Amino acid sequence: MGEIHVMREGFLPPKPPPRRHLISIGDVSRDDVERLLATARSFSRSLEREVKKLPTLRGHTVVNVFYESSTRTSSSFELAAKRLSADTMSIKAAGSAVDKGESLKDTALTLGAYDPDVIVIRHPQIGAPQLVARYTEAHIVNAGDGKHQHPTQALLDLYTIREELGRIEGVHVAIVGDVLHSRVARSNVQALTLMGAQVTLVGPPPLIPRGIEAMGCEVSHDIAAIGAADIVYVLRMQRERMQEGANYVPSLREYTARWGVTPERLRPGQKVMHPGPMNRGVEIDPVVADAADALIERQVRAGLVVRMSVLYDLLTTGPVGVRSPEPLEVA
Amino acid sequence: MLFGKQGKDDLVVRGARVLDPVEGLDTVCDVRVDAGTIAQLGTSLDANGHRVVDGAGLVLAPAFVDPHVHLRVPGREDEETIASGTAAAAAGGYCAILAMPNTEPVVDSAAVLGSLIEDAQADAEVPVGFLAAITRGQEGAELTEMVELAEQGAAGFSDDGQPVVAPGLMRRALQYHGVAGRRLALHCEEPTLSRSGQMHEGAISAELGFAGYPSVAESVMVERDLALAAYEEAPLHLLHLSARESVEALRGAQARGVEATGEVTPHHLCLTDEAVRTLDPNLKMNPPLRSADDRAALIEGLRDGTIGAVATDHAPHARHEKEVPFEAAPFGVTGLETAFAALYTSLVEPGLVALETVLERMSAGPAHVYGLERPKIAVGAPANLVLLDTAATWRVEEESFRSRSTNSWLLGQTLKGKIRLTVAAGRMAFEA
Numbered sequence: 001m002g003e004i005h006v007m008r009e010g011f012l013p014p015k016p017p018p019r020r021h022l023i024s025i026g027d028v029s030r031d032d033v034e035r036l037l038a039t040a041r042s043f044s045r046s047l048e049r050e051v052k053k054l055p056t057l058r059g060h061t062v063v064n065v066f067y068e069s070s071t072r073t074s075s076s077f078e079l080a081a082k083r084l085s086a087d088t089m090s091i092k093a094a095g096s097a098v099d100k101g102e103s104l105k106d107t108a109l110t111l112g113a114y115d116p117d118v119i120v121i122r123h124p125q126i127g128a129p130q131l132v133a134r135y136t137e138a139h140i141v142n143a144g145d146g147k148h149q150h151p152t153q154a155l156l157d158l159y160t161i162r163e164e165l166g167r168i169e170g171v172h173v174a175i176v177g178d179v180l181h182s183r184v185a186r187s188n189v190q191a192l193t194l195m196g197a198q199v200t201l202v203g204p205p206p207l208i209p210r211g212i213e214a215m216g217c218e219v220s221h222d223i224a225a226i227g228a229a230d231i232v233y234v235l236r237m238q239r240e241r242m243q244e245g246a247n248y249v250p251s252l253r254e255y256t257a258r259w260g261v262t263p264e265r266l267r268p269g270q271k272v273m274h275p276g277p278m279n280r281g282v283e284i285d286p287v288v289a290d291a292a293d294a295l296i297e298r299q300v301r302a303g304l305v306v307r308m309s310v311l312y313d314l315l316t317t318g319p320v321g322v323r324s325p326e327p328l329e330v331a
Numbered sequence: 332m333l334f335g336k337q338g339k340d341d342l343v344v345r346g347a348r349v350l351d352p353v354e355g356l357d358t359v360c361d362v363r364v365d366a367g368t369i370a371q372l373g374t375s376l377d378a379n380g381h382r383v384v385d386g387a388g389l390v391l392a393p394a395f396v397d398p399h400v401h402l403r404v405p406g407r408e409d410e411e412t413i414a415s416g417t418a419a420a421a422a423g424g425y426c427a428i429l430a431m432p433n434t435e436p437v438v439d440s441a442a443v444l445g446s447l448i449e450d451a452q453a454d455a456e457v458p459v460g461f462l463a464a465i466t467r468g469q470e471g472a473e474l475t476e477m478v479e480l481a482e483q484g485a486a487g488f489s490d491d492g493q494p495v496v497a498p499g500l501m502r503r504a505l506q507y508h509g510v511a512g513r514r515l516a517l518h519c520e521e522p523t524l525s526r527s528g529q530m531h532e533g534a535i536s537a538e539l540g541f542a543g544y545p546s547v548a549e550s551v552m553v554e555r556d557l558a559l560a561a562y563e564e565a566p567l568h569l570l571h572l573s574a575r576e577s578v579e580a581l582r583g584a585q586a587r588g589v590e591a592t593g594e595v596t597p598h599h600l601c602l603t604d605e606a607v608r609t610l611d612p613n614l615k616m617n618p619p620l621r622s623a624d625d626r627a628a629l630i631e632g633l634r635d636g637t638i639g640a641v642a643t644d645h646a647p648h649a650r651h652e653k654e655v656p657f658e659a660a661p662f663g664v665t666g667l668e669t670a671f672a673a674l675y676t677s678l679v680e681p682g683l684v685a686l687e688t689v690l691e692r693m694s695a696g697p698a699h700v701y702g703l704e705r706p707k708i709a710v711g712a713p714a715n716l717v718l719l720d721t722a723a724t725w726r727v728e729e730e731s732f733r734s735r736s737t738n739s740w741l742l743g744q745t746l747k748g749k750i751r752l753t754v755a756a757g758r759m760a761f762e763a
Contacts, residue, residue: 130610146658186538209537210537212534
């Protein structure tokens, strides 16, 4: 039979009009990442001063909408906005109209009526940020949508790696654990490969999604594969996403024995990262978590400056396709 | 088995390319319909005072039969009704459609079926047949009273939307349904493999983070049901096939003499899981869009006749139910009004499938599956005709639809191929 084209070009549904958002690492270029990291670095110097607040985003409004529980991400975004003098408003699903059955579309329309400049959204369903983007004029920052993307986490991880090792290109990162349920893993695979790092996913077969090699990473089911890595990135066992009786692993006990990151499984000098919150004694041994080679607290610090950088970039860099200005230098 | 408004119209279609692949007819001529029956084929026919339609440059073919439609009645009249769904069918070139019984309540008793038939006789723009459920409430526990349902007018039996999970019960259905003399139509899905799956399992679901609905969830059930059908020497029909392995299993069973038929939807023939990257809820259906290799196998199955029928699986959904994130959206898309144009644009124009094959699989093929009278262009046959403009292009817009719902996978697309006229059971059902 004749050749079958995967799809006719014009057969795809129309795409939403371009507006500057940060929804997926898949949408950003290497230049974008370099610019964001450079801006974050200049913000980190400003935070060393006694008065930490900058007037940069005075008069702008940033709305945080969190449909899932979060400590570090929501507090980090809120503080990032405040450090830049933006007005902030935080809405949690519990106790809001969402509890009364309001749809995401209606929540978006309601928030949009206040003309916010940025809406930061975390939602348990993939595609929620795109939907909010369709019904408001605000710039959207995805703070985690289901198992899909968590782009600011990936950026802060890149920042942390570069600060620690001086480079990202050529660095070998092993991501260990529950990749299947992890938006952090997906965003990081995209971000790391975009910047020229090498990625190996390590975990039990049912927790490594079939076909993920197509993202440009390697897969191993043997914990010994972390030995070759410069950085061991430990994922949380996402127990709340585990369907009952799904049997991804027979037990947490067996998981820990086989794939837990322990001091014995690490080489001296290997750096350890974790997006938090940790289950000490499950995916990560407490000794590893507290060791000098653990970059976990530095990731949290990086989160603040990277999120400042993202808010600044969205509100000042202009529309997509326009050449970006140089990274901000804080005088 | 089919119920709708009655009508016996007179008509002459002049100078169309008259194309009925099953009758071996492909010629430019006039066709005269007297009181709903094809009376004469020839050149320069006397109009006899009938309404005359100019068919020059158009194709006149046997009208289409859709073996798989969700009319949403009873229960969800906000999404579709018999009147709106059959008006959509007429606009899509259909002269007959079969409605699935997964409604609220389920069509599992003669009482519910009887009231639907009464409504169809009053409201249906094209004749409708109603399938009844295989199991009471589609709960997969007890068989429905199939003989009584068949006597009442059921066109077949299906638990569509749900698989018959228990093999023992599936076997009983295969054994018993022959007494009722109607076809069993099976939704093949192993629920412990598909569970919570949002899209085809593969590289794209891995990247997007959606729970995967692997093709093997369909094909293991296809293999099981074909094995049971072979053992019981019973016929069966496989609904909305999506996976290469399913097509190959069906082809193998047919070669071994199992009386099995299959259907495929336009969206599975035209799209792959790549399209889901847009996260558009109008690309969410069950079974899901699959890989390019699966799509190739479906097209090959349609060409070689393993898959004898195109079915739209027209599944209207309320707007607010689809204006949500992909994962929260219900499965299903509409299709009645776009099926021919989608296949013409995506398969016929690029030379993948011949026009004659598409016409046969949209009409004679599905009629054969359910033992319906084959729409044909022959003197003495009831007029079931569609007039096609294969040169016309049109853009699919929300305003395009007669259906009450607009959850089309083709919104915003430009398609080639327009329906100009539909005659269903002798009655003018649609004219553009």
